[in-house]
Amino acid sequence: MKEYLPILIVFIFVAGFAVTNVILAYLIGQHKNTRAKLMPYECGMDPVGTARQRFSVKFYLVAMLFILFDIEAIFLVPWAVVFKDLIYKLSKPFVFIEMMIFIAVLFIGYIYSWRKGLFEWNRA
Amino acid sequence: MSSILESIDFYFILESLIKIAIVFVIGLLSPVGMNWVERRTLALIQNRLGPNRVGPFGLLQSIADGIKFVFKEDIIPLAANRWLYTLAPIVMVIPAFMVTIVYPFGPEIDLPFIGPTKMYVTNFNVGLLYVLAMTSLGVYGIILAGWGSNSKYSLLGGLRSSAQVISYELSLSLALVGAMLQSGSLDLVKIVENQSGWGGMQWHIFMFQPLGFIIYLISAIAETNRVPFDLPEAETELVGGFHTEYSSSLKFAMLFMAEYVNMLTVAVLATVVFLGGWNGPFVKDFPVLGLLYFFIKISFFMFLYIWLRGTLPRFRYDQLMNFGWKVLLPLALINIVISAVIGLIVY
Numbered sequence: 287m288k289e290y291l292p293i294l295i296v297f298i299f300v301a302g303f304a305v306t307n308v309i310l311a312y313l314i315g316q317h318k319n320t321r322a323k324l325m326p327y328e329c330g331m332d333p334v335g336t337a338r339q340r341f342s343v344k345f346y347l348v349a350m351l352f353i354l355f356d357i358e359a360i361f362l363v364p365w366a367v368v369f370k371d372l373i374y375k376l377s378k379p380f381v382f383i384e385m386m387i388f389i390a391v392l393f394i395g396y397i398y399s400w401r402k403g404l405f406e407w408n409r410a
Numbered sequence: 411m412s413s414i415l416e417s418i419d420f421y422f423i424l425e426s427l428i429k430i431a432i433v434f435v436i437g438l439l440s441p442v443g444m445n446w447v448e449r450r451t452l453a454l455i456q457n458r459l460g461p462n463r464v465g466p467f468g469l470l471q472s473i474a475d476g477i478k479f480v481f482k483e484d485i486i487p488l489a490a491n492r493w494l495y496t497l498a499p500i501v502m503v504i505p506a507f508m509v510t511i512v513y514p515f516g517p518e519i520d521l522p523f524i525g526p527t528k529m530y531v532t533n534f535n536v537g538l539l540y541v542l543a544m545t546s547l548g549v550y551g552i553i554l555a556g557w558g559s560n561s562k563y564s565l566l567g568g569l570r571s572s573a574q575v576i577s578y579e580l581s582l583s584l585a586l587v588g589a590m591l592q593s594g595s596l597d598l599v600k601i602v603e604n605q606s607g608w609g610g611m612q613w614h615i616f617m618f619q620p621l622g623f624i625i626y627l628i629s630a631i632a633e634t635n636r637v638p639f640d641l642p643e644a645e646t647e648l649v650g651g652f653h654t655e656y657s658s659s660l661k662f663a664m665l666f667m668a669e670y671v672n673m674l675t676v677a678v679l680a681t682v683v684f685l686g687g688w689n690g691p692f693v694k695d696f697p698v699l700g701l702l703y704f705f706i707k708i709s710f711f712m713f714l715y716i717w718l719r720g721t722l723p724r725f726r727y728d729q730l731m732n733f734g735w736k737v738l739l740p741l742a743l744i745n746i747v748i749s750a751v752i753g754l755i756v757y
Contacts, residue, residue, distance in 0.1 A: 288419060288422055289532045289533060289534045290532075290534055291422070291423065291426065291532075292426040292429075292430060292511050292531050292532040293508065293511065293532075293540075295423070295426060295427065295430055296430050296434075296507070296508055296510075296511045296531075297504065297508060299430060299434065300434075300503065300504050300507040300508060301500070301504055303434075303503070303507075304499070304500040304503045304504055304664065305500065307499075307503075307660050307661075307663075307664055308496055308499065308500060308660070308661065308664075310480065310660060311480075311484040311659045311660035311661055312484050314480055314481060315481060315482055315483040315484040315659060316483050317483065317484075318483070319485075323485060324485065324486075324487050324488040325487065325488070325489075326487050326489050326490075326559070326560060326561035326562075326655065327561055327563065327649065327654055327655060328561070328562065328563075329649075333489075333561075333562075336560075337489070337559075337560045337561050337562045337564070337565050338560065339562075339565075341565075341569055344573075345569050345572075345573050348573045348576065348577060348731070349572075349573070349576060352576040352577065352579070352580060355580050355739070356579070356580060356583070359580065359583045359584050359587065362584070362587045362746065363539070363587060363590065363596075366587045366588075366590035366591045366746075367590055367594060367595060367596060368594070369591050369594065369750070369753055370591075370594040370753070370757055371594065373753070373754070373757050374757075378754055382750055382751075382754055385750065386747065386750070389743060389746065389747060392743070393740075393743060396739070396740070396743075400735075400736070405731065405732060405735040405736055407727065407728035407731045407732065
């Protein structure tokens with residue numbers, strides 16, 4: 287387990303560095319606040335409305351698709367890692383065909399979401 | 411309690427502390443150096459001089475910029491959510507630098523006075539997954555910065571950036587699965603050692619992963635928000651994207667640093683997984699050469715980034731998403747199938 291210890295050390299190291307930077311930025315710089323300086327940037331005009339607006343549901347769908355496909359990708363990883371070993375231990379076609387079925391199912395889901403128009407960004 | 415203390419190897423902790431310090435300095439200095447090279451090279455491409463006043467050839471320009479960052483006023487916009495606005499740079503810097511500990515710079519080298527030393531801080535059997543996990547965490551910093559600034563440009567930039575990063579991360583990790591089939595390990599050092607055949611030239615890019623390498627390269631450029639996929643920061647329409655409100659203080663410097671270290675990380679990953687890491691001719695006899703090869707390969711990727719930035723125009727957003735989901739993703743899946751078929755024939 288000791289090879290994982292540097293992760294903890296580097297986390298403390300970097301977190302300390304990052305927090306110090308933020309505090310330094312607050313301490314060293316001057317503070318002369320004016321109304322125009324603290325406004326959200328909008329090309330020099332007074333901001334119109336609020337930035338907390340609704341945004342396209344496409345982003346939300348992309349995030350959901352990402353979760354689905356990323357989990358599928360994670361399922362592929364252990365198979366890929368033991369592929370060489372299993373080929374010697376088990377029969378060749380078994381290791382191969384089993385995962386091809388998995389990828390085929392994944393592909394059907396992918397084509398379904400394509401046909402449903404999830405990837406059509408130019409449509410509203 | 412005492413048994414836990416005894417089980418911790420203090421020599422190991424000391425060694426990793428020193429190595430972490432060295433790697434940390436490399437991580438801190440690489441944005442400085444890369445920034446200078448980038449500005450000079452872009453200037454060459456665009457037939458102008460670039461920064462040449464501070465120090466010889468303008469070498470100290472980036473350091474001067476860094477000092478200026480420190481002394482700039484630290485502004486928190488009134489509309490912004492103070493906590494999220496401050497948290498975002500921290501959240502972005504931490505995972506970016508945490509990856510640096512698994513960079514395998516070179517093989518075990520016999521250093522004078524110290525003895526055989528491994529040229530990496532640590533190495534564990536889920537190294538590749540660790541890198542992927544840490545680089546994914548960068549999205550949180552982007553979305554926090556975009557949302558916390560409470561400015562329309564930042565929000566749009568943050569949303570675009572996070573959607574783009576997660577879309578291309580899929581093809582990136584799927585492209586790596588192909589290489590895992592060839593190497594049979596997630597351990598970065600084992601992956602490199604697996605490519606040491608043919609006098610150090612049996613790289614995964616030649617051993618049946620050329621398609622995987624191309625997919626990885628394109629996704630990596632998109633993942634780090636560089637030209638031609640730099641829509642999140644499109645200066646001409648979004649004025650900088652998610653870091654619009656971070657006027658040039660240390661917080662901006664942190665976002666900037668995190669981006670450059672992320673670029674370094676994907677370049678290291680490409681080198682390790684596809685281009686044989688430190689492997690090359692004569693490395694077995696002269697291990698020091700390994701460090702040089704590693705540096706050359708990384709520099710090639712860094713130059714590629716700059717070259718593309720000087721050459722290509724920007725994608726439109728729908729083109730970008732279409733390309734990621736409709737071209738790269740199926741290609742990456744096909745690449746896995748091809749790799750598996752080749753594996754069946756060869757092994």
